[in-house]
Amino acid sequence: MGLSAKDALHLKEALQVAVVKCSERCLYQSAKWAAELLNALPDIAPGELDRTTSAAGSQLHPVFSPNDDPLEAALEAKELNKYLLAKTFFDCKEFDRCAAVFLPESLLSGLLSAKPSDVASPRGKGKASAALPSEQTLPTISQKSLFLALYAKIISGEKRKDEDSEMIMGPQDLGSVVNKQLLIVSRFLERWFAERKAEDSELAPSQGFLEYLYGMVLVKEKNDTVALDYLMQSIHLYPWNWGCWLEITNLIARVEQLSTVAPHLPQNIMSFIFHANTSVNLYQQGPDLAAAINDLLNIFPTSSFLLTCKALLNYHSKDLMAAEENFSSLLALHPHRLDSLDHYSNILYVLNMRPKLAFLAHLCTSIDKFRPESCVVIGNYYSLLSLHEKAVQYFRRALTLDRSCLSAWTLMGHEYVELKNTHAAIESYRRAVDVNRRDYRAWYGLGQTYEVLEMHAYALWYYKKAAGLRPWDGKMWQAVGSCLQKMGRDRDGIKALKRALLADSYYDSTASSFGSTGTIDRMAQMDPEVLLQIAIMYDRLDEEEEAKAYMELCVAQEDGGQDGADGGALSESVAIHRDSPGGVASDELADGRPEKGSGHEGTGVTVATSKARMWLAKQAMRAEDYPTANRLAMELCQDGVEVEEAKALIREARSRMELANMMDR
Structure with a gap:
């Protein structure tokens, strides 16, 4: 996948404009992402550049060109002084002052006092809108200024929400504090969009950023269906706002949902990047996804974002050594970048690479010790040293800095399990699931904790959630099978453990592709513990021949052979795998531990x-x-x-x- 010089130039200009537009609206993370992608584009050869730009050499660069809409351009020119004042207030973190420049409290308070039916009625249609008091008329300001003011209002509410919240895991930390500014912003935008949808409206069409803002508000209000509609409208109007794509990613919980959304996306490179990133977030693997990421890396060879996606793909595929090498290369290429280093520390922890984890913790501290990622890395280091109280302290510090830090909630749950504090562990895992329902580690952790408490019905429910998220992870199915075994449901337990064998064979087989449903590789290494459990359950069911076959297969794992195994017993597991999970809830499991040996050396x-x-x-x-x-x-x-x-x-x-x-x- 390559680009011509002309296409590369257009892509470069689009990303430059995206950096400016997002920065003007104080969407700094989206601006940073676009700027990093822009600088990952290779320079165009001088000869190619001359031919491409010869016809447009005297034109103004798109970054400096005025707004395409003449009405919006006139409004932006008129309110330039106020806009510059508001933006400086935002940059200085004076969010209420920023919002008040264009939307004073006297104007916003009128919206809250209006009836919802009046707010939703478009201006100029029907008696309801004609009867609205004049003081409730929306101000005539540019969309850029309106976005900045309403965005500042939301950030102000989030800041106050954090200030009013109890200390992390404190006695009153119920997670029930809400952003009180969402209602007024929602009412305002509902009215603003209603006016533009009126048949006789002569107002300027939306440019996409306010749809993104309204979608964000609806997500926080748990109105996901309507939020997805507005976010989709936003990316069609302006596809270069990466923050909007991330919001859509967070709303997609299943691969099937991604397949439903994909045909309705704009056909451009942003859609391609979104699909690859969302697939990685949904724990997908396989050569097609790896090829898609490599195609993107051919266009953006040094992109830290795409290199991170590649490393996470290896991580989710349980190829931890390749993931570690990719993260190490990424760190050498971008030594001051802290994004996603919490994932790197997880990999180093699992691989027990203590010196590298110590170096990473020291590096993060020297760059910014008050970033959530830095605190998670340090917490993982203390956990590796078995200093679990210190680890909890740093995970709590990460959550104080950012309550939506998923890694910190999940890892703090692991530490509380080590400290035998099951109540705190359950609460940590629950909060992790609230942040991201796709976090299989949190679901698995809940299952483990309830299993320790011998509440097997609860544990089974959470294990099934985890297995639904990671259907090709044998560890998940082994947990389901073991739980069913303890509950006396041997027949169901056997089915789950056979799924575990199939899942492990998927990772062990280098020839298999994602989604294949071939038989178990007869020469692949299998987990003796799983085989023993299957045999014991067959024995309890008085099926001695089946039990004997799996006992022989278990013994054969010592030297890597499988002589004496009953092929008929194993072939049934393929049919099981091809069925839908059935009783297994598949809405939404364990931290990536290294897979068992895939060679033929045996377990001993x-x-x-x-x-x-x-x-x-x-x-x-x-x-x-x-x-x-x-x-x-x-x-x-x-x-x-x-x-x-x-x-x-x-x-x-x-x-x-x-x-x-x-x-x-």
Whole structure:
């Protein structure tokens, strides 16, 4: 995927305009994202640049050109002094003063006193709108100034909301404090859009930013369906506002929903970037997504955002070493960038790379110790040192800086589990889910915590939520199966654990593509613990042949082979996988731990394989296969597991064999 010199120039100009327009409206994160993408574009060759710009050499650069709409351009020129004053107030974090420049409190208070039906009625239509008091007429100001004033009002409300909130995880921290400015902003924008939808309206058409603002307000009011409509309108009117795309990403909870939204998106490079980013956020994997990100990196080779997407794709695919290498390269390329370093610290924690995590914590502290990402990195470092109280302290500090910091809520829940404070752990995980219902780690953590409390029905519900989010993660299905086993639902537990085997085989198979439903790779390494659990449940169901097949398969994992396994028992799991989860709730699980070895070296002797060998020895005794029982018991003595019981089996098997020999004579 490449761009011609002309297309590259147009893309560069569009991103330059986006940086200016977003900065003018104080959308600094969107402006930063566009500026980083702009500087990741390779320079156009001088010869190509001359041919491309020869016809337009004397024209004004689009960044400096006035508003395309003459009415808006006139209003912006008229109120330039006020706009500059309001923007300086915003930059100095005087948000109420900024809003009051264009929207004084006397004007806004009239909207709250008006009836909702009056507010929603378009001006000039019907008696209701004609009867509105004159003081409620919306002011005639440019859309840029109006956006700045209303945005400042929302930020002021968020600031006051944080100030009124109780300390993190304090006795009164119920998460019930609301932004009191949302109602007035919502009423104002509802009225503003109603006026433009009137058939006889002569007002200037919207430019897209106010739709984005209204969508943001509706999201905070939990009106997701209408919010998505307005956000979609916004990206069609102005597609270069990355903040709007992120809001849409946050509203998409399922892959099916992404497929529904995709055909209605504008067809441009922003839509392509959005689709790749949202797929990564939905934990999708596979060669198609990797190819899409690589195509984008061909256009923006040094883009920190796209390099982060690539690293997260490896992280979600459980290729932790590749993810670590990508993050390390990204850090070398952008050494002062703190965005997403909390994910990097998670990877270093799982890989137990203590020196690198210590270096990362020191680096973050030297750059900005009061960024939420820095606090999360330091918290992970203390957690690796088993200093769980200190880790909690830094995760709480991250949440004090930003209550929507997802990593901090989830990781603080993990720390409270280590500290045996189950109540605080549950509350932390619940708050993480409130921030992002797609966080499988929080759902899994809730399941683990309730399982510790022996509340298996609750644990099963949360495990199923997690498995719905990560259907190809064997760890999730293993948790579901183990929980069902403890509840005595052996048949359902067997199905869940077979899904776990299939999920692990997906990651182990380098040839399989995302979404394939092939059979289990007969030579792939499988988890002996899962195989043992399946066998035990078959044994409880009095299906001895099935139990024996899985016990033999469990023992075979010691050397990486699978001889003696019953292929029919495994083939059933493929059919299970191809069905929909059925009883498994799939709305929405564990932190990325390294996958088990995918080679054929075997696991060696484990507790699970020794238990399976013991079961097989006793079964051989029951079947009067004394030579096999003797051989298995001798192997147990060599393993050093259950030695006394194994010796007793050897004595009994040999005596039975001697007795049989005597009778044959």
